[in-house]
Amino acid sequence: MIRIHKNESPYRSLTDEELQEIVLKTPFNQYGDDEYKHLAKVYAEFYGLDPELVSFANGSDEWIQKCMMVLGTGPVMTFEPDFSMYEEYANQLKRPIHNVECNEDGSFDYASTLVQMEKIKPSFFIFSQPNNPLGMLHPDGFVQAAADLMQELNGYLIIDEAYMDFAEQKAVRPEGEHVIVMQTLSKIYGLAGLRIGIVTSSLATMTLLNSVAHPYPINTLSINIAAYLFENTTKLETFMNHQRKLAGKLKDIFKKEVSDVMTVLPSQANFVFTYGEVALELGKYIQQSGFQPRTYPDSSHPLLQKAVRYSIATDEQLTQLESIIKEWRIRL
Secondary structure: OOOOOEEEEEEOOOHHHHHHHHHOOOOOOOOOOHHHHHHHHHHHHHOOOOHOOOOOOOOHHHHHHHHHHOOOOOOOOOOOOHHHHHHHHHHHHOOOOEHHHHOOOOOOHHHHHHHHHHHHHHHHEEOOOOOOOOOEEEEEHHHHHHHHHHHHHOEEEEEOOHHHHOOOOOOOOOOOOOEEEEOOOOOOOOOOHHOOEEEOHHHHHHHHHHHOOOOOOOOHHHHHHHHHHHOOOOHHHHHHHHHHHHHHHHHHHHHHHHHOOOOOOOOOOEEEEEOOOHHHHHHHHHHHHOOOOOOOOOOHHHHHHEEEEOOOOOOOOOOOOHHHHHHHHHHO
């Protein structure tokens, strides 16, 4: 079964020879103090950040968990649908969570969202940008307004940019001591198995988040593999551009072949979100043909119950997927 349900990269970002070189140079007998600092340096250089304000953890999941632990005691707000682990960690740590429901067409009422924020007064508002699973970018005006309002409420705004490097348009990132930006190396970098999540914010906020940090949150080998990528920026940018081309090919396939018979949401990520009765039929046919898309049979959300999401695959696999979809159209 070909995996197109976890939004992973279908390719490794390093060759066998490169991995062998990194492994042989990694001092497994020592703790990785220097290696951690080096990764912060090269990552910060790539994105134009202050390395002192960059920290790593065991995936974005650990950062979400830490936010639930240290950022106030009041309610948490997020969108629905959004990344399911926001609600999962809120429930684990017994944090009340308020979900802002999307409209029937998958859009959000941003004016209503701001009104709800004023009413709920959350300790923090967290959302993925672009949205996972829907794929859209929340508008800059709303994001800035949300940042301003959370500052008035003495809370935090957390922007989860797991898929931002796939976005075709640049999104504005608001500034402020209360703004937290979360990133991951699991998607466009092809390093999902290494579990490296990144957070950047102000010094005061980073100090608070790291108050519950482990002394060595990531193993040295994972650090060195990630650092190798950011040391070789030409190679990295070539790899990232290829990922974006795969995302473009995936979107083009669904827009061309099925957007007239089901809803295919515009996507700024490495996946496509479809919904409707016919969408479920196509998803079942694709699964029977050897591809594993993402479905939501256990969801209570009416939109997700009829939704199928597809993430990128290799060039050859996407061509195969296109042929399967064309076969299905003939039978429709």
